[in-house]
Amino acid sequence: MPWKFDDSRPVYLQIMDEVKQRVLTGVYKPGDKLPSVRELALEAAVNPNTMQKALSTLESENFIHSERTSGRFVTDDMTLITALRKEQAESIADEMLSRLKATGMQNDEILMLIKAKLGE
């Protein structure tokens, strides 16, 4: 199944997001070896150069690291993964709040709503 990409942003940035997402959801676990560039490119149905660029950029962010002969590995640095999770959760929360406020709800009503949902 080719990965889904939208039209507005460079594909390599979207690949980086997808790889990060896979780490957060546990498809790739911390310390896991990643498939090769060519395998990933085929799976995503993108150009191998694009995949290479995405992985190198993730590498420069220390999110993955490569070992000369054995391939690329997901970081096992849990603080990095936790930080990413927090960052993503915050941006989702910001978006959700602004949409809830757009319905005309007040802060205390929103809080009650979320508590009720969590209590379900």
Place this chain on the structure above:
Amino acid sequence: MSILKCVNLSKNYGRHAALSSLDLELPEGKIVGLLGPNGSGKTTLIKLIAGLLTPTCGQLLVCGQPVSVATNSLISYLPERTYLNDWMTVIDILLFFNSFYDDFDMKKATDMLTSLGIKPHDKLKAMSKGTKEKLQLILVMSRKARLYLLDEPIGGVDPAARDYILSTIISSYADNATVLISTHLIGDVEKILDQVIFLQNGVIKLNSDVDTIREEHGKSVDSLFREVFRC
């Protein structure tokens, strides 16, 4: 080293200029889209590179050598229309390619055909358009060439066959090779391209990285194409 270099390349058909003073250089290891409306000169450029047409003026180098029989052995060309005969069977065609090209990988071709369920004794005549296109692409991509010229490789096939063709291109080309794909179906090929060239009336209108287009314009190559070539 550049795989392809055009300097001041022009081709006239009588008084009509199909390509005018084209300057272009393609490095190795790239998948490049050659895009443009009908009659913009895409097929003319591809045929010039393949040595099927002679330039009116200008220079054309493939891996540093002028276009000749020697460069033809570096180029694997998929024409817009087939040159294979209808009466041929798959095995006929495979043997034809195998005897014609030193760099033809028989095992690779056979494996790919088997995985598609195309049998050695199937006749070309009995194949659907999609199957024929897949077969020809497999033949062309089973050569170890330096430059692949694919003229409309996904025209007239269904979306599933297109995906198959694109993944065959990605998985087949080597790091030291470059693929030049001409097509109208930009949306479908966009994600496998490194670079695009927009041709209009025989002139290069844009030559850019796909990522740069998305970064600078915030839109896909497909949308940009529609904007540039609005009728």
